[in-house]
Amino acid sequence: MARDVKxxxxxxxxxxxxxxxxxxxxxxxxxxxxxxANYTKETNCHTFQAK
Ligand code: SF4
Known part of the structure; x- marks a missing residue:
């Protein structure tokens, strides 16, 4: 499990x-x-919610 996500x-x-x-x-x-995914830029956080 990921911790300390930057x-x-x-x-x-x-x-x-x-x-x-x-x-x-x-x-x-x-x-x-x-x-x-082949590159970092192909991954995307779908937990994102705009403020
Ligand atoms: S986009 Fe939002 S939910 Fe995703 S890692 Fe960044 S702060 Fe966390």
Whole structure:
């Protein structure tokens, strides 16, 4: 289980100072569907909620 998740998405309601994610859990999926990513930029946090 991931702990101490670092994140730079400042406009997410779970984001907190120090680039920390304050959500109890997050879900990350592959952009465009499927279950395999080739690059970091193809992954996406779907727990994001805009403030
Ligand atoms: S939920 Fe996702 S986008 Fe939001 S702070 Fe956590 S890791 Fe970042």
């Amino acid at each position: 994140c730079t998405v400042e406009n997410c309601k779970f984001w907190s100072e120090g680039r920390e994610c304050a959500a109890s859990a997050i879900e990350v999926n592959v952009d465009g569907g499927g279950q395999k």
